[in-house]
Amino acid sequence: MTETKTGEAEVKDKPPEEKQEAKEEVKKESGQKSGKKNYTGSQNPLTIFYHWCKACNICIALCPHDVFIPDRDGKPIVEYPEKCTQCAICWLHCPDLAIVSNEK
Secondary structure, X not given: OEEOOOOOEEOOOOOHHHHHHHHHHHHHHHOOOOOOEOOOOOOOOXXXXXXXXXXXXXXXXXXXXXXXXXXXXXXXEEOOHHHOOXXXXXXXXXXXXXXXXXXX
């Protein structure tokens, strides 16, 4: 895999799912910001709206299951989605309403 000037991954001869994963990995490594991120893929129980997040880390501090880790900007990443129990502590205490559940 090579990287272009725009930071997009050139992925040849791969299924669409792998192409998307490769692009997300390049974005994660390069620190590119989009409005909404799911670093761990479609099984992620939470969505974090990064343009709303001010990196207060309340979610990281209050999560009883240590689901989050901070990224290099101090904003939360869902690092352990399998630990999330949908207890709602993170999104109920987020002052910017930047975290939402992906559960129906």
